[in-house]
Amino acid sequence: MPATPRKQVHLAAQLPGIHNVTVWSDPRSGSQISIDSFIRLAQTVERGKFDFFFLAEGLRLREHKGHVYDLDIAGRPENLTVLSALAAVTTRLGLAATVNATFNEPYEVARRFATLDRLSGGRAAWNVVTSYDAFTGENFRRGGFLPEADRYTRAAEFLNTARELWDSWAEGDLRADAATGEFARAGAGRFAHHGQHFDISGRFTTPPGPQGHPVIIQSGESDAGREFAASDAEVIFSKHNRIDAARSFYRDVKRRLARYGRSPDDLLILPTANVVVADTDGEAAAYAAEISRELVSPQTAIAHLEAVWGRDLSAYDPDGPLPDIEPEDDAHLLKGHSVFRKGRGETARQWRKIAEKRNLSIRELVIEVGGRHTFVGSPRTVADAIDHYVQSEGADGFVLVPHFTPGGLDDFVDRVVPLLQEKGVHRDDYTGTTLRDHLGLSGAPRPAGWGGPTARDESDDPDEKEIPA
Amino acid sequence: MTGTTGAPGTPLHLAVALDGAGWHPAAWREAGARPGELLTAAYWAELVAEAERGLLDFVTFEDALGLQSAAFHQPDDRTDQVRGSVDAVLLASHLAPLTTRIGLVPTTNVTHTEPFHLAIGIATLDHASKGRAGWRPQISSRAADAAHFGRRTTPRLTEEDVTDSELIAKRLRELFSEGAEVVEAARRLWDSWDDDAEIRDAATGRFIDRDKVHHIDFQGTNFSVKGPSITPRTPQGQPPVVSLAHASTPYEFAALSSDVVHVTPHDRAGTGAILAQVAEAVKRTGRDVTSRPLRTFADLLVLLDEKPGAAARRLARLDETAGAELTSDAEIFTGTPGELADLLLDRHSVGLDGFRLRPAALPHDLTAITRGLVPELQRRGAFRTEYESTTLRGHLRLPRPVGRYAKAG
Structure with a gap:
């Protein structure tokens, strides 16, 4: 009798951004803004057959006591612009961008994700976040106008509107038939949305890419956030990296899917994780302690x-x-x-x-x-712990945040990934071309949308490390 | 005219405007066209690689927040022309790692898009291309585009308005003035990090020197931006701003906001007249062109064939396919690469710095530029034989601006 197939570990990587998990004082810590850093890290994790590369967002530099906060790494690019460049130098890796639904409009965001999905051949993902933060709003025409309660309904309606725009071009609307002279079908791209937050109509410019809709990511952990993930998202990020808490979060979120006609595999739960790997467990522990000290x-x-x-x-x-x-x-x-x-x-x-x-x-x-490191040990210890975590339903995989850029995941890719592959829990090579393929979502029904209050409830910046009380 | 270069010692600059299957509405139906691939990365990568082989200063990418239309001022329901587009900034950024020298100049809308997003997008393109970004800000002239956003309304131009560039400019005057504010806000955001703001000083624990990262406190008529940018200063400091202008208001916009202005004279005399108008606008705005030069390019829509008469015959055939004679805001040129070289050098001598050529059909007229026109100009000693710099500012011989907030010393 064949054994139950082992669950696959889904891996994503995040470029260390604006937070205090980056040891910028490490001599190996390179530029956080040079395109070469992004390319190097993306190509490294593509070599490790990761599902996707992820960028967080922060639309205003943090300030402390009235001055720009100067102790952490700062300065980042515009997400979709840099991911579009990475699409040219990678071939399979998914490309996920956080884009705020408060300081943008659906037409433009839908257009930009459709563009990324086209340029990347079906590898785009959108981490939908919201903000009501007047501080960030000072950088925008809109300002900080949005009451806290409204940002949830705005985000849900934003996402639904984007879906209407992606669906405004049907398969085959782009004819390009030189013989008959028909370039596009009449009415292609026509849309009208009349809602509480958006009242827009006209023609959408961009026929969708191979995925139709980008993969939708959600990163809130409140009850409303979980419900939104169950109704609308395909990946949920979490901060639960203790296995007991993670398991209960996992059970709770997966349980909610049936209500929306979705199966447990249609939503992947990916906690953020830090990995410290060295030759031996002892060396790794010492290195982890050193990192913690360097970070503070x-x-x-x-x-x-x-x-x-x-x-x-x-x-x-x-x-x-x-x-x-x-x-x-x-x-x-x-x-x-x-x-x-x-x-x-x-x-x-x-x-x-x-x-x-x-x-x-x-x-x-x-x-x-401060943040504890999720996995610390020799390559074998780390591979076993990750596998155990996933097999015991604490997660479907992890978003790995290296401690420095751009070489911070070299050891993981070179030493831990082969062990996961040996265990049969991580792909030897990509079997599909789109991010949906990598995540096992290709056959899944698209989320129906709008399940209630939405979006991130604590942070605009999922790479912020929460300091537990 | 052969052998003469215009203003002695000034190099001639060449750019190409890429759009869809080319600038003739029937170009997509030509034998060499790839109409099914116009929205694919590979199509654009090949075009830009070809332009770079021709050592061109830059390529521009058209864009708008609405579908293309045969009418200037409103959408149409035509199905016989190219429709559909991708975001130009993202497209340019995608092409950045695939090229090494050529400037990449996407068009963006400055009426609806948030100024902050525009500034960080172009700054990121400059980082991604290591100093080859440009930016063509464009106001939204179609009221229908405003309904895509639902945030504001913009003037609805009439059939009568669109017969005259001056009338259009007059009706959209406020949008031009707001556009100039958007460019100013973007330039301030680009300057908001000093070049040496990142210090990584382990002794004091500081990653940046907060005295070198600045609020911009931009207060415009309709919007304000606090700053600083989230994106550190870029290789070019400020990527060059490029604008297309047909009338007095846009000339003034260019005088205020642009590093390169594209104009549309239709003959030699018209070139001189327009250059005089641009110069007057520069004077009116008080711009010091010694420290902030304004490069002037003329736009030409070109059909090029080696064989005399072939280009004109091709135009006739394309017009027949389209069912209408080609019209354009720019002068339409049909002829051989040698004839075009004559014309460009003649106009150059009137005072133009360069030309943005709009190929009527892709790839045909692009390769005719890179493999016909460029070698012809090189033979006459009028065009570079290799890239002499790695940045767009370098190609255009524009100085890198000092950050306005940086303290000297």
Whole structure:
């Protein structure tokens, strides 16, 4: 009797962007903006037969105490423009862009994704996020006009409208028949959408690419976010990288699919993961500790504390104890950042408790509560852990975020991927040409759309690392 | 006229305008055309590679936020002409890693698209092409396009308006002035990171020097942008801005906003007259052309064949297929590459810096440019025999602007 086939591990990579998981002080850390960095990382993960390459978005530089935040890596390209370039130097790798539904209009976004899908031969994906953030809005004509509650309905209607635009050209509408002189069918691209947020009509310019619709990604974890993923998305990102929490998230999200006539395989759950790999488990653990320390410089430790306390703490010694003064719960020193928007008083109390109990300095505390590495160990240890995680239904795979650019996934691709292939849980080569093929979605019905409140509930910037309380 | 180059010592610049199957509405039905591939990456990659083989300064990509139409001012329901397009900035960026020298100049709409998105898109193209990006901002002249966005309405031009460039410009004057503001906001965003803003100073833990990243606080008539850009300063600092102009208002737009202006004279005398109008607009706006030169290009729609008379016969055949005589805002040229070289050098001597040629049919008229016209000009010592720089500013001999917020020293 043949054994039950093992679940395949789906892998994606994210270029380290504007966050504190990039060790920019590492001498191997190259340019975050040079096209060569993007090409190098994309080609590396394509060599590793990854499903897709992903870019987060942040439409305003973060500010801290009224100044541009200067301690983390900063400066990024426009996502779809850089992915269109990468489409020319890769052949199979999926290309996923975060694009905000608040500071854009459906006609343009639909057109740009249809373009990317065409240029890439069917490899485009859209991570739909929203924002009501007036701070970011200052860069746009629209401004920060949108009430928080409305951004959810706007995002859902935005996505539905984009789908109407992609569907406005039917198969065969592009005739290009020189003999008869018919280039396009009459009425091709005609659309009309009259809704609460969008009232638009006319002709759409771009016949869709091979995928018809790009793959839709969602990254919210609230109840509404999960429901939206179940109704509308094909991939959901999550931050759950502890297996118990991840399993319960996985069960809950997959359970919701039936309600929309979808099967569990129609939505992939991909948590973000950091991997630290070295020759031995011991060496990897030491390297992981070093990375954690590098990520939290003395200045970064104070800045994180200030973000929670909502007040200037520059007089405090990062190697000394936590402040005994109380946080200003309403003061937001850090702008354009998702972390610490809520419950900062409670966070401060918990941090103080941890620090006192374990006698930690400010910097040690910030390192302690900062992101833990998801997988640490030798190539064998990491491959086993990833496989176990997926087989035990904690995830369908992972979005890997390297610690530096562009060589940060070289070790993973060269040393861990072959082990996953040996286990039969990761493809030896691509078997299809589109991202839908890679994700196993080719036969799946398209999501019906509009299942209720939507979109990302905490952050505009999925690469932000949440610092747990 | 052979052998003379125009203003002595000034190089002649050549660009090609790529659009669909070419600029003749029936070009897609020609034997050499590939009408089913106009929206594929491979089609464009071949065209741009050919243009680069011809050492051209740049190629432009047409675009609009609405379907093509035979009418200037409104959509049509025709099915016998090329319809459908892809986003020009993304297309240009896709072609960037496939080329090494040629400038890539996409058209974008500046009436509906957010200025911030435009600025970071073009900046990213400059990073992706390592300094070969240009930008052709264009206002939206079709009221129907506004309904695609549903955010505003724009003036609805009448049949009478579109008979006269000056009338059109007058009716759309506010959109031109807003367009100039969009370009200004973009240029400020491009300057908002000093060249040396990234410091990676491990000792102080700082990745950037925050005193070298600036809010732009742009306040326009209808919009404002806070800044700074999310994209660091690009290889060219500011990618060159290119605009097409047919009347006084767009000349003024060019004088304010552009590094290259495309004009549409129909003969030698008209060339001089238009150059005088452009010069007057430059004077009116107070632009200092020593520090900010404005390159002038004339647009020509070209049909080229080696055999005398063949191009004219081809035009007649294309017109017959189309069922109408070709009309264009630009002068239509039919002839041999040698005859075109004569004409270009003559016009160059009037004071034009260069030409943007619109091939009537692709790839035929493009290869006639790269393999016929260019060698002809080279024989006459009037065109480069190899690229002498790696950036579009370099090809155009435009200085790299200093960031306006950067403190000297």
